Amino acid sequence: MEVSTSVRDTFVHLVHDVFPNLTTDEPLYNVLAGSSILLVSAVIYIFARLLIRPTIARWVYRSDNAWDNALQEYGFFRRLMHLFPAIFIYITAPVLIDEGAVFLGLMVKSSQLYMLYSALLALYALLSTVEYVYNTSALAKRAPITGFIQVTKLGFAIITILLSISLIVDRSPLLIVSGLTAIAAVLLLIFRDTILGFVAGIQIAANRMFNTGDWISMQKYEVDGEIKEIGLTNVKVQNWDKTISTLPTYSLTTEAVKNWRGMQESGGRRIKRAIHLDVHSIKLCDNEMLERFSKIRYINDYIEKKKNELQAYHRDYSIDESDLLNSRRLTNIGTFRAYLEAYLRKHPHIHQELTLMVRQLPPTELGLPLEIYCFSARQEWVDYEKVQADIFDHVMAMLEPFDLRAYQRDSHLGALVNRGSESPKP
Secondary structure, eight states: OHHHHHHHHHHHHHHHHHOTTOOTTSHHHHHHHHHHHHHHHHHHHHHIIIIIHHHHHHHHHHSOOHHHHHHHHTTHHHHHTTHHHHHHHHHHHHHHSOTTOHHHHHHHHHHHHHHHHHHHHHHHHHHHHHHHHHHTSGGGGTOOOHHHHHHHHHHHHHHHHHHHHHHHHTOOHHHHHHHHGGGHHHHHHHTHHHHHHHHHHHHHHHHTOOOTTOEEEETTTTEEEEEEEEOSSEEEEEETTSOEEEEETTHHHHSOOEETHHHHHHTOEEEEEEEEEOGGGOOBOOHHHHHHHTTSTTOHHHHHHHHHHHHHHHHHTTOOTTOTTTOOOOBHHHHHHHHHHHHHHTOTTBOTTSOOEEEEOOOBTTBEEEEEEEEESOOSHHHHHHHHHHHHHHHHHTTGGGTOOBOOOOHHHHHHHHHHHHSOOO
16 A cells, blocks of 8 residues: 555656646546556566567477477467556556546456456467367377367357456446346357357267367268368368368267278278179189199199098098089189188288188179178278289289189170171171
């Protein structure tokens, strides 16, 4: 109290030196006092920005911590500098300006609003720093917090607006909140996506459904790419054609979404493709074919093992091997399946710990589908396609040594036949 009185007396004495007949009750005095306060507050802000802030920046960049660098980058310290002039105005205005003056209330409320919004911006920078530090940690791969950070920012913004209205109208914030219940339905309509996005964000984080970097596919929205950001109301996905798709956050929990994270974490990417064989090329193996097949790498042991099994079977059941009706014989397609499986077992880019098989599918009018089902150890798109193409290049090339043919509908031959049938007879 004594300090305030001393400051006021000193200021009044300085004013009387310039305006000897001016009293503290006159409006000119309040104008001079307010102008002086604003001038000094501006000097304080310039001092803080030119001297204090660079000093803090030097301390920050000298440290090895990442969080204080993030605070500096997001402008936390710069926004804090605005609190110094606001606090100065709030403290000195009641000291130098008469209590009953209207100008005093304007100065005090302006300084309070100044402090309020400066603190809000500093808090925003702090929350952005928390988000940045979290996203650089290993925890970010388990659950994103961008949506929660945005909800927190929105909550503080609403609180700041309510407090601002409370300061302006000079009413309790609780009274203002109670009055908002009358327009609750309108607010729910306005913040519908925000509320749905917040609930979806909780579900996504709690169940670890999605995260930034996940590859997702959504046929409804024609989305096929990598999640770049999961926000409060929107999700940004960069498609493989480099376009950006923006989706409502709640669509990740209400629509059918395929997440390829399991494939990425498994270490393999599935190859599931069939080649259709001409059924007319399937036949039993004779000795000449078996002798030829036994020279093919990967299945020489298989051929020898099957020969012994068949000889033992014929011996046990007293069947002559020349009896085509009762004897058991190998087929070229069965031997080919055994070869492909052995080939895949030795392939350096096939994941050997995941499912691997070569199987027949039900025959169709296009022939007998022979499907390869395995997992590539290379998951990147380009490398994966190369591995898959190399495998089927080899499959197609090895059909002839096993006396097999791939089915192919020759449409041009059919057109020639039809043309010939339509030609006039001589």
